[in-house]
Amino acid sequence: MPVEFLTSEQKDQYGQFTVEPSPEQLAKYFLFDDHDRSLIFRHRGQHNRLGFAIQLGTLRFLGTFLSDPTEVPVNVYQYVAKQLNIDIGDLACYRDGESRWDHTSEICKAFGYTYFNDQPIHWKLVRWLYTRAWLSTERPSILFDITTARCVDQKIILPGVTILERLISQVRDRANLMLWKKLSHLPNSEQRNRLENILKPDSQHRQSVLDLLRRSPTNPSVSGLLKAIERLKVIRSLGAQNWNLSHIPIGRIRMLARYASMAMEQVFSTMARGANRKDEKTRLRTIRDLDSAARKLGEACSLLLDENVSATDLRKIIFSKIPKNDLESSVQTVASLTKPQGQTVAFDELFRNYSTVRRYLPKLMETLQFYANSAGQSAVRIWEFLAASESKSGKHKYSDAPLDGISPFWRKLVTKDLTNTIDPCGYTFWAIDRMYDALKKHDIYVRDSQHYGDPREQLLQGSAWETARPQILRMLEWPSSAEEALEPLAKELDQAYRKAAERWADNPVVRIESFAGHDRLILSPLDKLEESESVKILRNQVRSLLPRIDLPELILEVDQWTNFTAAFTHISQGDSRMKDLNISSCAILIARSCNIGLDPVVKPSISSLEYDRLTWVEQNYFRTETITKANAALVAYHAPLELAQVWGGGEVASADGLRFVIPVKTIHSGPNPKYFGAGRGVTYYNFTSDQFMGFHGIVIPGTIRDSLYLLEGILEQQTVLQPKEIMTDTAGYSDIIFGLFGLLGYQFSPRIADVGSLRFWRFDPNADYGELNKLAKHRIRKDIIGRYWDDMLRVAGSLKLGTVNSTQLIRTLQRDGKPTMLARVIGELGRIFKTKHLLMVMDDPNYRRKILTQLNRGESRHNLARNVFYGKKGELHQAYREGQEDQLGALGLVVNAIILWNTRYMAIALDALRKEGKTIDEADVQRLSPLGFDHINIVGRYSFHLPKEIEHGALRPLMKIDIK
Known part of the structure; x- marks a missing residue:
């Protein structure tokens, strides 16, 4: 049981004033009412009154008394003394006197405070803490903060830090023991023997059966599928699927479980592709025979179509030109070498x-x-x-x-x-x-x-839906009736049409042309936004001031600011910590994000960088959930920075895919010659805020349509950012996505490549929209939206509450290009939001520029990620999905660390330029980017050591200023 989980810094800050209380905090905790004053002024002497008041406010603020009641910030002294009209004097006599101890007892009695060990208060607190530890999987440091807050709220005087730390460790240990006890009672004696046997090493493989079961097949082949089936059989033979886990919290089950997926779909698709490839090779080898036969048939057909050739002599003339046997042979050749219309699989090859x-x-x-x-x-x-x-x-x-x-x-x-x-x-x-x-x-x-x-089984249904329905309506801000919901949407769409129609004549970038009897919108591309000379100068000056730094030191320095490595907790949830664990964590981040493996960062002479130590930390601390928490810490630190706020408020984001070739055998990859050549790969579909920070990423085998995963990234991200408007390329676009985004309260703003090929929709068929009448020919069907309105709300509510996975649900709704009725209705609603978006695109160049700017930020972030991920030719060598997610998650984390470091030092550089008298246009600052890396040495030097002054909170000096 790890008893000590707090750092020395956290222990030093416990129950102490770490910073001066803000004016709001002073007013909340150190403002005394008439009852307080009557108690304060009962005491003789100004030093007793001031000391009593400070101890009372300190108890309210910190939840405990200070060992030295005079060790409070100056602004507390001043605030209390001014309020009580007492001169600030030397309180040493109060600190050394006996009256201070009497005052603590008096305060506790007068204001209802109890000591930590008083009963039944202590027993109730422990029971509450045990319930929390049993139902949740919160790490000890979070439980420590929550318990401290509860003690303050319930007027329980905080105990010593080691006492509370030990209590939390003991309670968590009891909860874990209860979990293992309940789990141990699930199997019968025969199952226990089987479980014990799978832990024994196999003489042939020198590994236990459990180790072998942990490794899923990597080859999408028949042998791989057979191994997966045998693996499933062995797992099922243990009988665990029949255990009753209802009495174990779902959070703990998810913590223990590692889900796997079947390989059948990939095996068949691989077999079909292989058959098609063999068929294509055969066709290529026989292309000369096909050409020859086709030419003979073509010659015969030309005679058949020649009106000058007599019909009575037609056969005779054809056979005189082309012998009958040759013609029959040509017909047979064409029949054997061509596919019937609609055939998608090479059956002959497949049947082999x-x-x-x-x-x-x-x-x-x-x-x-x-x-x-x-x-x-x-x-x-x-x-x-x-x-x-x-x-x-x-x-x-x-x-x-x-x-x-x-x-x-x-x-x-x-x-x-x-x-x-x-x-x-x-x-x-x-x-x-x-x-x-x-x-x-x-x-x-x-x-x-x-x-x-x-996924449909996971939607809210029956009584669960009826119970949650009022809450979901309030959450989504939708009325219960479709008529009330559609009325404002109809007005907004009508206003958008009229606004665009009024400005049509003054809009030089749009026109309507007729093609093959159809009217099409022609939208001229945006002109390149030329940079002013002042932007170029400012960018170069800021860039020249940034300190030169090696990537490992950059990550360590960011950790000094944010303590993001504290998010890396032991897989046992015991939060086992050791000295310099942050250094080991940063070394592993470098190894993973730079794709270089552990060898370059190993330093046998340094305990925190020894190979065994790094391997142990990597296996026990690095996984998707800890990387996600660490990333959330970086985003939370970056979001309120003044310069980050200049770039954006976090309400806008974009999504785009970064492709990686995977040269090793794996079932978690897919083919795409455009991105992966002859090999296979994955797409890291990541989400970038308008502050340049990445807030989520999803690993997709191959290059599956991006729109399937768009909502999943938005709904499941765990940072402080709350994006409301999402930009994507055309690949992320569909009417269903527009509908789901609209239902959930998001604005979907994709960059659509061919606007002219899209349909425009309207509510009122009689409304006059001028030139736009040529485009707005399709009518929104309010009747089917009304008929399925409650079902759409149920889908949106299920997505919002997380009862269903959005990606799997969208797959189900669309059914491989054949949407279900519910999908058609959601798409019908989506046409309202899509048409509003198209009208804004054609009418507002600033809106188009905003989309382009945000997408460019995502692409530039990809460029930085590519430069960080330089090892092994930039190829990903992870065979398992978990390994792919962990490594690419580490890459995203390091890229965010670079952005945070750049943002902070860029702000310092801007301040330095202003102090030197340079006038800086805020519009130019908005054009700056924290994605530069010329000043960062990414390759070759892996020293995990910070200068003493940086370790103690100082910042690096800027380079020499030159504002010429």
């Missing part, structure tokens, strides 16, 4: 994998049970028939096979032409194709699966 599929299919059917909604019932019925056929034999076992929804192309492959019997190979692949398609649409699902579950 039948024996491979038979290796894993029976085990997969035996292991997983699928469930379906109404749209997926036929796919599950086909799958279950295929599974049942495994136990049958004979040539008629497929005679009653269901063929619901089979396409003509698949029917030709599944049934034999003459006998109309089922071909097992064709039927198997058709069943897999149906399951694969339904899985992507979430029409079929696996219960309790994070990736393949049914």
Whole structure:
């Protein structure tokens, strides 16, 4: 049990005045009413009255008495003395006298304060603390702060720091012991033996079964899927899925659990892509034969179309030019080398994998049970028939096979032409194709699966929705009726149309042109915003003043300001700390963010940088949740800085993807030749505020459509920033996203590449919008919005309360390009917000510039991240999703540390320039950026040592000032 979890600095600050109380705090804690004054003035002598008053205010402010009651800030002396009309004198006699001890007892009795060990106060506090520790997973330092605040609130005099620290450690230890005790009673004796056996090292692999189970397959192949199935079987054989965990808090279950996802979808898609690639290679090898056959057929067709050729002699003329045998051969060649219309899979190549599929299919059917909604019932019925056929034999076992929804192309492959019997190979692949398609649409699902579950089951329903409905309406600020909600939206859209129409004649960047009978909006691109000479000069001057620094020292210095490394807590939640843990943490951040591994930062002569120590810290302290908390600390420190506020208030943000090639085998990657060449990779979809700081990031295999993950990043981010307007590129755009953003109270402002191809929507078909009437031809259907209004609110409320994952829900609503009715209605609402956005884009150049500026900030941040992530050619070598998230999260954390360091020193540089007499235009300051890195040495020097003056809070001196 780690008893000591507070730093020496935290202990020194406990129960003491660390800074002067603010005027508001003085008024709250040191302002005395008539009752207070009557007690104060009972005492003789000004020093007793002043000492009594200071002790009373100190107790209210700190929650305890000072060992030396005179060690209070000067402004407290002055405030109390002036209020009581007492001259400030020497209180040494009061400090050394006996009356001060009598005063503490008098104050406690008069104002209802109790001592920490008094009963039943102490017992109630411990019971409250134990309940909190049991239900939550808060680390000890947070529990310490919460307990201190509770003591102050309930007038319990704070004990010594070590007493409270020891109590919290003991209570947390009791809560952990209770958790392990409850968990230990879940398995029976046989299960206990199995659990003990998986801890024993295997003689063959020299690892325990548990170590082997922790490693999921990395190869998206049949062998990888077989390993995943066997892994699942071993885990299920322990019987843990039958344990009743209802009496254990969900927070503790999530803390202990590591969820995994299945690999079936990737295996089939990989197999289909492989078949297509082989087919394409075969087609390329036979392209000459196809060309020759096509030319002969073309020559025959030209004779057929020649009106000068007699119809009676047509066959004779064709065969005289092209022998009949050659023509028949050409027809057969074209038939064999071309695909039927609508065929998306190379069936011949795919069917060669039948024996491979038979290796894993029976085990997969035996292991997983699928469930379906109404749209997926036929796919599950086909799958279950295929599974049942495994136990049958004979040539008629497929005679009653269901063929619901089979396409003509698949029917030709599944049934034999003459006998109309089922071909097992064709039927198997058709069943897999149906399951694969339904899985992507979430029409079929696996219960309790994070990736393949049914998000619709997680929406608020029944009594839970009715109970939460009033609260959600207040939270989202929506009325309960659609009519009341749509009325102001209709007025806003009408005003936007009229405003744009009035300014149409004076707007030189827009015009309407007709193409193929359709009117299209033509929007001229923004002119490049030229930088003034004063901006260039200011940027160069600020840049030249910034101190030169190595990246490791920069991270350590930022930690001195923010103590962000305190967020890295031990995985056991014991908060085990050791000397110079911040140095070890910073070294690991360098190793991960620079993609160089531990070797360059290891220093055998320094205990905090020894290899074993770094490995231990990396394994126990670095994970997604601790990186997220550390990042939140940086954002919280940066947000209120004056220069950061000049750039933005944190209400605006952008989202964009940063691509990384992954050269190692992994199921958590995807192909895209544009970004990854012949290999595979991931997208780090990250979110950047208008203050340049990154506040969230999501790792996406391959390059899946960005809009799927947009809401997830906004809803799940954990920083002090509360962005309300989000910018993206075209990839983040869809009507459904506009609708969901609008429902949740966000403004979606994407940069859309081809505005002219989009539709404009209106409420009133008779309204006259001048030239815009040519565009506004489509009408918003208020009727279906009204019909599904409550369902839309239920979706928005579920997203807001976090009961459903937004990404999985959007996948389900869209169903692979075929939206459900609810998705269509949300998209219908989204058309209102989309049309308002389009009207603003065409009418307000400042709005377009704002979007472009924010997107450029995100792209520039990516440039900085690329320069930090220089090791191993910038390729990500993590095979597991958790490792990818942790490493890219560390990269985002280090980039934010650079931005914070730059922001603070840029502000100092600006102040220095002003002191030298330089006039600085605030508009020029807004054009500055904290994303520069020329003054930062990122490569090669890894010294984790700060000068003494920096360790004690001083800042580095600027470079020599030259304002010429």
